[in-house]
Structure formats: structure tokens, C-alpha cells
Amino acid sequence: MMRRLAALACGLSLSVLAGCGLVTSTNRSVFFVFDVSGTYVEAVPDATKLANITIAEMLPGDWVGASQISACSFSEKEIILQRQLPSTPSLAAEAKRGLFEEFNTYAGQVKSAKFTDIRGALAQASFELKQRPESERFIVLFSDMLADYGKSCDTSKIDLDLTGIHVIAANVIKSDPAHPEKYLAMLKEWEATIVAAGGKWSLVTSPDLLPKLVTGV
């Protein structure tokens, strides 16, 4: 009861201050995208672990979403979860554990897809993030970044709008060790695509860098 009253008083005073423009939000929204096409599906369990350590560092009130890259990714069917962490630390810690379990369950039963619609997945993630009120927005891509579009769902020509979104490519597996130049060229190409779409591009090679990049701590 006391907590509710305190929260009510706090909410009232915050709404008054927000009206004056003094109150700003520090929350961020993070959208994890897992590539389940081809051989990368085997790397999804590792990717979910990376997502978990990122979530562990997120603050109360942050928003988490997740989807997968499949043959036709611009679809609600591909969304795995969407959740906002409670604003109090203890409840947020419980919610984080719940998310860990959900990701673990997902990693245990993930199914492979035939094609790799990365642009569709980015468009879907961008669309979801644009609905969010949070000021900082991130898309964390767990993929080998090798797009492969099907005939029935070719999104390779669609325009992406990633304004105000930070796209982080993590756990980008080197599928062809014999040709590093191809790998680097592919990364450069994706960087150019993201920047051209108005987004910010980062590549994460070490697991500990991902939470730091997202939370800024």
C-alpha cells in the first residue's frame, strides 16, 4: 500500500515536471535478431547467451524484443518476445531471469530456415523500435550477415529507415576462412547500407563488449 502511494506521488510529481520539460527518459529499447538460416542455426544457443549477458546489464525500465531471421523475416510470426523490464531493481532482476529462461527455451527448440532475409528482419526490428518511446534504440544482429533471399520474399530492394537506431552485428561467423577479403568486403557493404539508411553501425567481436556498447557502462 505504502509503495503504491509512493509510486502514485512520484508519478504525479514526475508528470508535473515532465510538463515543464525537466524530466527525460534514460531507458533504452533493444531488439535482438537471431539468424536461424543455414548453418548459423547451430550458433543460436551461443547467441542467446550473449543476449542474456546483455540483458543482465540492462537497467530497470528498459525494453527487450527479439525476432529471428528466416526466409521472410518482415512478419509478426518471427517475433519471439517483447517485454519491458519493471522500473524497480528487484522486479527487474526477476524479469531478467524470466527472459533468460525464454531465450534458453528458444535456443533449445530453434528450427532452421531455408533463406536469410536480413533486410526484412532489419525492417521488422526497425518498425517495432519506431513504436517505442525510448530515446536510445538498438538492434543486435546475431548473424553471419550473408543474405539469401527467396523468390517469393525478396526484400533486397526495399528501403530501410534506421534513423536513430544503432545496429550492432555480433557473433558474425566467418563462414569462408579461405577468403578474408570477402568477409571484410561484406562487412563494409553492410556498414554502408546501415549508414545510408540513417543508422549507426558497430561490429562486436568480443562477448564483453556487447553489454558495454548497449548499456554504455
Next chain:
Amino acid sequence: MLVKAPGGGVWPYAAERRAVQQSDATIERPANLAADAGSFLGIPYGWPLALAIVGLILVMWIAREPMHRIVRQTFFFLGYMFARWGSALLDHGRRAREVTNEKIASHRADELQDRMLMLEEKMGKRTEQLARETGPILKKLDKATHDLATSANAISDINLEDAAERAFRAALPSMETSRGLTKIEKNIAANTARTMNERLAPLRPALITIRSESPRLKEVAEKLVKIEHDFNKNASDVNKAFSEFEEIVRSEDRKMIAARASIVVPWLIAVLITAIALAGVFLNFFLIERPMAEIVGEGARIGGIGLPAFAAIIVIFLEFVTGVILMDAAGFTRLIPAFHAMSANGRRIMLIVSFSFLALFSVMEMTLSIVREQIIEQQQETRDLANRALLGPALAQPAPEAAAPAPVESATPQRDGANVFGLQLSTFAQLILAGIIPWLLAAAALPLETIIRNSVFIVSIFASFALIFLGFLSKTISSVFKNIGVFVLAIYDFIIFLPLFVQRRLLRRGRSDAGGGTAQEVSDDLVLNAPAPAKASRREKSRQPEQELEKAS
């Protein structure tokens, strides 16, 4: 261009080379340039320029009077203006210093009055206490005196000669019956001793009384001396405070008396204490910032500060305000004027209320310190869970159960036990700290009064000194302007010294021919600081700038 050589040959580019040589010669000898083709402000060098200079000197000589007036009015007006500002600023600064001294003296008088009232109250209480203390002492004294008097009477009533005679007479019948001299002697001695013993028997209680009463009498006397000493000390304090108070209230030289009361030393001490208290605030902030997130939530910033941090600052401010009210209600400080007009009952109620609030704050902080530990533990566990999964085996390939190392498991409970004990201790330390800090914050209100009041005095003193300094600066600038004006006039007259000299000679000759005038009158034009011969306007007279400048310099 090709030029023929003396030998019939051709020198290529000879003309260009010559031109270059000519320009080099010009650079080396600027006088040539001046003589040949140079000009100064469009006037060619040589006789036209010399003529122009002569013309200028002549014009300057003709325009000397109005030019002198312009220069005088420009520089002397500025000097006069700065002198006026300087005078005003100095005046304001001195007055500000006097007002500050008055305020300090009044404050000191208030302090002394309070002290006198306190001492008076103390003396009143002491007087009441004195009556209670001296009553039994006087009773004891009376009793002891009475006992001593009775004993003295008893001693004085005894007639030893009579007692000895009686003893001898009593011994006579037995002497008659006895035969030998030795026996008689023995008999007399025995009878005398017995009789004397009988006579001295009533004296023994009196002697015992004297022996027992005398130390008590000494003790009582010492107590009385101590009471008298205390009383005299209080009276002396009151007298001292009163005489200082009288001096401050009635003395003409309040400045000196106010200067005796140190403002900076108590202020520095108060600042030091407050700084230490603020260090406590800093500690307190970090103690309650994180758990405040459990009450107000996270995710917002107010003016760039996170919501839990903002809430923690507010709580600290509230604790401090409660402390200020507590100290004022208790009568230790006088920061809130409303408390002065409040009845004793009202103040008591405020004291109880503020004390209760402070106690509640203390309990709240203790609770928050426990919550803080729980939050840290939960966050750490969540992180560990995520990190363990990352470092552990892949989900698709669960590790066999046998792979778990046995020795680590056996060592873990002991380490966990030590950790739990350590955590308990740190939580306990946090609890103590959280319980104490609100009260320490309340104590920080004590030096606040000194800081506020003395800061006002210090700022006032600095402001008055700043005004005086600005006044001095303005006066200096005024003097500088006046001297620049005089210098410009001197330079002007130096430029036209030749026509002036001629004018003087001619005037002197003319006056000597006329047979009148003095040397002083003739050389008037060459004297810079002498009063102008022209009649000054009424406006200039009324202002008298030169006099003001003289004063300023």
C-alpha cells in the same frame, strides 16, 4: 631586351638588371626616395612638406586658445567625472563599513544579551539550588555548634581543684585506718584517680563530640567556600558580559568594539564542521541512492540527475531541514524566526514532532540499507546466471553429470559461510551508519547559524572594501586623465614653441616700449598650469573642476 656590350656583343636582359639595381639602391637609401618621389600624406617631401609643417605650426599657434580649451575640457572633464565617482564610491564604501560595524556591534550586543539572560537564569536556578543546599548545611552547622557549646559548658563547669580536694578528703578516713606511709600514698593516689575518673566521665562524650564534629565542620566550611566561589564566578561573568554589553550599546567607538568580536574564526570553525557533515551527506547519498530505486523506480532523469539520485538528495534535504527544526525547537539555534514568537508549549510540540520525524528517517535509512544489500545480491546473482551460462557448455550438448569436480563442491560451503558472515557484518555496519547519519545531519544545523550570519558580515565587509578600492581606482584614473591633459598641452606648446617665443619677444618689446606690464604678464602664455586669462563661465565656476581634481590627486 638586348643591349649592346662595349665590345660589340649583346647583353641579354641588361635593362631589367638595371631596374633591379635601381630598386635595390632605393631600398638601401630611403632618403633618396624622400628627396625624389616620396610623399607624406599626399604632400611631396622637400620644400612643400616643410612649408606645410610651417603652415601647420602657424595654424596651431593661431588656434592655441581654443585647442587648449578643448583639451582641458576633454581630459579635465573625464578626470572630474572619475574624481566624482571616486568620491562617491569612497563615501559609500566607508558608510557600508560603518553600517556593517553597526550590525556586528548589534549582533555582538544580542549575543551578550542572550548570554546575560542565560547567566541570569543560571544564577536564578543556582540561588534556588543554594537555598536547598545550604539549608541542611546550616542545620548541621547549628547542631554541631550547639554540641560544641554544650561540651564546652560541661568542660568549663568542672573544677579540677575542687575535684582533687574532694578526692583527698574522701581518702582521709581510709588514711586514718591505715598504718604505713606507703599505704597512705597508695590510697591517696587510688582515691584521687577514682574521683577524677568519676568527674571526667561526663566530659568524655563532649570530647568525642568535638572530635567528630570538627571534620564535619571543616567539610561544611569547604562546601560553603565552593558555593561562594561559584557564585562569585557567575556574578563576575554576568558583570563582565554586562560591562561589555554596556560598552557596545553606549560607547561612541562601536567600530573598535565590533572589531574585537572575531567574525572569521567562528565562521571558519563552523565551515569546517559543516564540511565534515557534508562528507557524511556524501556517504549517506551513496548509501540510499540505489535502494531509492525500489521506491521511486528508475528510467527517468530530472534536470540531468537520475530519479533515484534525485530522490536520495530530496531525502537528505528533508533530514537536514528536520534537523534544523529540531535544533531550533530545542533552543540551540535561532534560524527560524517563527520559533521566537512561539510559546514554550508550542516549541516543545515541535521538538517532539521533529525528533519523531528524525527517528523515522533513521529507521527508513536502516531499512533502505538492508534493501540495498538485497538489490546488490539480486543483481549479482542475475549477472552470475548469465555469465555462467556463457562460460558453461552449450545447451545442445549438455555436459555429463560426472564431469562436475568433486573437490570444488566440498570447499564451497566453507567459503559461502565466510562470505555470508562477511556480508552480515557489512550489512550490520551499514545499518549502524544509516541509523547515525540523520542525527549527524541534524547536528550540522548547529554551525549553520554562525555560517549564515557571519557570511553576511564577511560579504558586507568585502563589499565595503571593494567600494573603497573602486573609489581609490577612480581617483587614480582621474589623476591620470588630468596629467595626460597637462602633458598634451605641453606637447602642443612644444610644437609651436618658435612662434610662441617670437610672440613673447614682441610682446615684451611692445610693453617695454609702452612702459607697462611685468615679465610675469608677458610670459603668461608659456605657463600651463596658471589660471586661464579668459573669464571663466559661471557654469565652470560653479563646478570648480580643478579644485576637485586637486583634492582627488
